[in-house]
Amino acid sequence: MNFQLRDAYTPHPVSSNAKLACANLWKVYGPKVGYYFDTKGYIIDPQLLAKRMRDEKHIPAVANVSLDIPEGEIFVIMGLSGSGKSTVLRCLARLLDLSHGQVVLDGQDISKLTERDLIDVRRHKMGMVFQHFGLMPHLTVIDNVAFPLKIQGKPKQERLARAHEMIELVGLHGREDAYPRQLSGGQQQRVGIARSLAVGPEVWFLDEPFSALDPLIRRQMQDEFLRLQKQLKKTIVFVTHDFIEAMRLADRICVMKDGFVVQVGTPEELVSRPANDYVRSFVGDAPLAKVLRVGAIMNRHIADEHRAIATTKISASAKLEEAMTLFRNESSVLNVCDEEGQEIGSLSALQVVQALAAKSRIAP
Amino acid sequence: MSGERQTRSNLAGTLDMSWKDMSWLLMGLLAAIALYAAPNVTWLGTFPEHWGLPISAWTNAILAPMVVGLQGATRVLSQVIGAPMSAGRAVLDWTPWSTVTLAFFLLAYWTAGIRTACFTLASFLYIVSVGFWTPTMNTIAQIGLAIPIAILLGFAIGTLAARYPRLNTATQASLDFMQTIPTFAYLIPILLLFGFGPVVGLITSIIYAMPPMIRNTILGLQRVPPELRESGRMSGCTPLQEFWWVRVPAATPQLLVGLNQTTMAAFSMIIIASVIGGSQDIGWEVLSTMRKAQFGESLAAGVVIAVLAMILDRVSCGFTQRYVHGEQFHTNRYFWIASLGALFASVALASLVPSLWVWPDAWVIRPAAPLDTAVDWITANYGTSLNALKTTAFYYFLLPLKIGLVQAVTPMTWGLSFDGPVQIGYWAIAALAVGVATVYSDRAAASIIAVIAILLFYGTTGIPWPVFIAIVTLAAYQAGGFPTAVFAFLAQLFILVSGFWPAAMLSVYLCVAAVAICIAIGVSLGAAAANNDHLSALLRPINDGLQTVPQFVLLIPALMFFQAGDFTALIAIILYAIVPAIKYTEAGLRNVSPNSVEAGLALGCTKRQMFWQVRLPQAVPEILLGVNQTIMYALAMLVIAALVGTTDLGQEVYIALGKADAGSGLVAGISMALIAMIADRVLQNAASSRKAALGLPV
């Protein structure tokens, strides 16, 4: 290919401590995809390459995406409809063949695996939850949940026991013999979650799992999800187009546009330093108090006079919103604690006000 | 187009005429010239034979070596399929009637519940007591083999087609074509390849019955949500597991629809295939007695076919319903053990009580004699009125349509002759009607009136072929644009040069007559049913019954009262083809958007205005589709009506079948398919452009 050599392609190094990673991932739809990627890869600015593909009636659904997701992280992918979120997710889960790039799971490149080996990986390491639940209409709740185990040829006794356990976990006890069509949307998604967890996966994929639900149920399911994660500590890739949802759940967020990754960062980073107007438009009207964490703005050294008056504790990972309710009720200074309850800092009402004021100046 | 615009354009003269209007005018002129010249120029009247091409002979020349080449293979296949069928026959023949009846009772109970089971029991008792046991068992042996094979093959082909897009396109195209080919035409090549005998019926019915299964398999498999397949793959399915454990179960409701349709089609074809004889089945029983004018006997056997069809339908529907609604079957072991036990016990009992094994001859009731008496009584008492009905319909409706008013109207029958002033009056009225339609309605209505006027004047067989071709081609152009017009033109050309034009015109004549009556009665009934729930509830089982029963059976009552001939064929065709006219009209009227009905109410429409000005116009597309179906049904029935002595294309196919003349049979069959396809395309296009004009989803 005689592309002009500009801002050449830089192979992304796969980080060694990532549980799941991808490097220079492309997924292109069109009649002659192979044409764009010869054996050595491509040597052109990815943006130009994507533009050229579009001009030639190809769709770069995912373009040059590199991600590293450490173990136990909730990694949220968000973006407008058609930005390639689902496609990235499906490439990571290897439901789709890649056009170019690598997907690495536990240090093993799974982009070159044979179908047989892939099936093995899916059977033991991956679980997935779908927007429209993807439940088998002909199977009862219990059989749906036990389905992945049945596929593996596990004995009936064992798989039913495991399925019961999972149903218990998602709080659907008593509905084992119902068919999916007899359940509400929220209940169906609980079944979907139970099924995806039945094989005890290490990596958990969720593609807009709560988008088809009413706002109230959605809230409830998000809480449920956080509760589960606290217990299970999976590595999670979660797709949503709802920024508030992303803020509530994410450890890190990846914002996508037209197949490209625009920005990756913690919710605070996105709000305080949006990479461009696209990201800003997403986070623009996000209520800061719901986003910023206490830990990010607290006072690390604890002044004695504060220690004296601070009687109320708050976790460093709590949102400012929560802190504000405590101020209103009680004191003007809070004790900030870490996960173990160890005091690590303090937070005054003034700090909160300053933080909110400063951030709103940054994000017009 | 609104009446207002029409008026203006007519008043403003011909200046703003569109290309379509021009072509109509030109066609009108040409037609007038042709019609005027026809009496003097013979080739205008009848297409000269030496202009034609020996397409049938060519077909034979191509087929003959193929048949010889394939015969070895087909003989083997014939043996392979024949063996299990003979075995099935032998087993059914040996098994005590009481055991067979019990088995079917249990099957019906298992699938469709106690009511169907009791109906089955009563039906089998009827069958055995009127002495049709052996032919019925022979038929059951055939369908028992044909249905599973058709379903399995259909499923396999559908699966492959759903898998490979290119195969899918080819399959859909051939399915569309197969659907329009008349039933007898299927029989001919198979007869050539397999020789006479019961295997022919078996194979024909397998081929004929597969398409619905193929279609529904493709549809079902393709409609499985991609998310469901992905969830299967994420659960760790291998491709095979994904297919059998995810896609097939998810597609099962659709597959079961196919199963029901295929079952009914297979049964219907088995019955039709008995016209070639040689398998001593129940269809043959009907046909042979019908030929001997033993109508009582024929009717008694016809009832057997009808109840078998109903049982098959109930059983396969019941199976579907239960599956779709997720009800639990009696899958518990005890039901099976008890059933098996009961079956063995019944054999044991029958060996002790011989009359439970073979129904004693002395017990056989012959309903034929009383039936014949009843028929005789009816013909004796109502014969004159039946005859009057027949002659009236014949002289005042069928004959003019067939040979034209000029010849049909004689002082003998009409009390006047169709000459000088009467002709002028006729044309004057026609012209007035066309004028009124142009001003107050649209050009489509005006052209329809004009065409009807011409058709009635010359008759379908009297109309010069260039005029007919021009009219149809233009109608096709109007409805579907250039491609449709080209298709219509070429298709008619094929019929013309292959030498089947006169027969085709006879088919058109019978079809037009039947469809006209079906529309008149069917649309009125449908409209009435749309306004009246009682009537609707009354019509539904009748409609379903008429559609479930193999077409063949409908010939019997028609033949009983009206002897062989056009009128009898007409009645049989109407019985079968009226159903879609009723169903679609009712559905169309009932599905009119409630918003517009409310708007009509708010504007103060009277009931009558509501019907004519709000609901009917919106139901027109649906009604057009119903008319389309009616035409398809009429053409399908036309072939079967050949058994009661018509003279059209259907008869040509039937004659070719008798002579095993594959060329003529196929070409006549294809001609019929072409007529069906022209009508189909014109009406489908008209319906969808109407829909588009009304802003409804196409």
Ligand SMILES: Nc1ncnc2c1ncn2[C@@H]1O[C@H](COP(=O)(O)OP(=O)(O)OP(=O)(O)O)[C@@H](O)[C@H]1O
């Ligand atoms: N099989 C396919 N063939 C062609 N184009 C595809 C295919 N699948 C996805 N695309 C295109 O890829 C792009 C990304 O699709 P994707 O489903 O990943 O978007 P998304 O971000 O998940 O959107 P949504 O929020 O609507 O789910 C879209 O432009 C889509 O049209």
Ligand SMILES: [Mg+2]
């Ligand atoms: Mg998506």
